[in-house]
Amino acid sequence: QKEVEQNSGPLSVPEGAIASLNCTYSDRVSQSFFWYRQYSGKSPELIMSIYSNGDKEDGRFTAQLNKASQYVSLLIRDSQPSDSATYLCAVQYNAGNMLTFGGGTRLMVKP
Amino acid sequence: KAGVTQTPRYLIKTRGQQVTLSCSPISGHRSVSWYQQTPGQGLQFLFEYFSETQRNKGNFPGRFSGRQFSNSRSEMNVSTLELGDSALYLCASSLGSSGGSDTQYFGPGTRLTVL
Numbered sequence: 618q619k620e621v622e623q624n625s626g627p628l629s630v631p632e633g634a635i636a637s638l639n640c641t642y643s644d645r646v647s648q649s650f651f652w653y654r655q656y657s658g659k660s661p662e663l664i665m666s667i668y669s670n671g672d673k674e675d676g677r678f679t680a681q682l683n684k685a686s687q688y689v690s691l692l693i694r695d696s697q698p699s700d701s702a703t704y705l706c707a708v709q710y711n712a713g714n715m716l717t718f719g720g721g722t723r724l725m726v727k728p
Numbered sequence: 729k730a731g732v733t734q735t736p737r738y739l740i741k742t743r744g745q746q747v748t749l750s751c752s753p754i755s756g757h758r759s760v761s762w763y764q765q766t767p768g769q770g771l772q773f774l775f776e777y778f779s780e781t782q783r784n785k786g787n788f789p790g791r792f793s794g795r796q797f798s799n800s801r802s803e804m805n806v807s808t809l810e811l812g813d814s815a816l817y818l819c820a821s822s823l824g825s826s827g828g829s830d831t832q833y834f835g836p837g838t839r840l841t842v843l
Contacts, residue, residue, distance in 0.1 A: 649829045660818055660834040661771070668829055705771065714759060714822065714830045715784045718771040 619644045621708050623719035631727055636693040638722050640706030643687070649709040650682055650689045651716065654702045661705055665691070696726045729755060732821045732835030740841045746807040749838045751819030753800050759783075759824030760802035761832060762794060765816040777802050778824045806840075814842045 620643040630636045638652075649668050653661035667673045667680040667689065679692040693700055703723045707716040733752045741747050753760050761784075762774040773786040777796035794804040806813055816839050820832035 651831070653834075660816075660837045663831065663833060666829075666831055707771075709830065714776055714778075714824070714826065714832070715761065715773040715786065716763075716771075716820075716832060717773070720770045 619647075619708070619710065619717050621706055621717050621719040623704075623706050623722045625720055626723040627725050628722055629725045629727060630696050632696060632698060634696050634726075636696045636700065636724055636726070638691040638693070638704050638706075638724065639688060640690065640719050641688045642706075642708045642717075644708075644710060645684075645687065647684075647687075647708045647710055650680070651707040651709070652678075652680060652689075652691045653705040653707060654700075655705055655721065656702045664704075693724075696724075698726050698728050700724060701726045732819055732833055734817075734819050734835040734838050736838060737836065738839045738841075740843065741809050742843050743809055743811060745809050746805060747809060747840060748803055748805050749817055749819075749840075751802045751804075751821075751835060753802070753819075753821030754833060757821040757823055757833075758800050759822045759830065759832075760796055760800065761820045761822070762802070762804050763818045763820065764788075765818060765837075766814075771818070774804065809842045811842050814840060816840075 652664045655661045665680045681690045703721040706719040759778045761776040776784040796802045819835045822832045
């Protein structure tokens with residue numbers, strides 16, 4: 618059973634702070650990792666993908682992958698109230714293109 | 729480039745009925761995946777279609793089925809609806825490359841309510 622775990626939150630941070638979201642996964646053959654953002658009542662929106670160990674930066678977002686420890690994280694710098702949403706971690710395995718999602722972390726950025 | 733479209737956006741059915749949902753992928757994308765999202769179970773994979781063939785299947789009963797047409801548009805069908813089928817049904821479109829690294833983009837979803 619392939620599992621993806623996230624702290625459900627809510628994670629509350631003040632505006633301008635760094636928000637750190639974490640995700641662990643159970644299967645070592647995991648190939649690709651994705652972070653999606655989902656606003657209430659909306660569909661998931663892709664933020665970033667990461668395939669190799671290390672950091673990947675895109676604007677205010679940085680994804681970090683450590684395959685040996687089986688975790689992936691997302692850092693949001695200079696958090697804004699508009700970043701308040703549920704962040705979903707998704708893992709894709711070599712055997713197919715299906716995504717296995719974590720339960721999501723609800724982020725609240727307070728002005 | 730237009731995004732993924734899904735119709736209808738909202739649907740209300742009664743137990744025992746069947747329903748068909750439609751998804752049009754991003755132009756050039758050949759893979760369509762379907763997911764069910766509920767508050768209790770989160771986002772769960774239903775199935776993936778690529779070149780009109782089901783390539784992957786999740787752990788859902790046979791009441792859930794789908795198909796893909798030659799233009800990559802996809803439909804999913806749920807027969808003999810149950811109360812527990814009430815959910816947001818999401819379609820995701822991708823190029824369809826195998827072996828991972830295939831980025832999926834989600835449509836707006838169809839909100840199904842079963843009474």
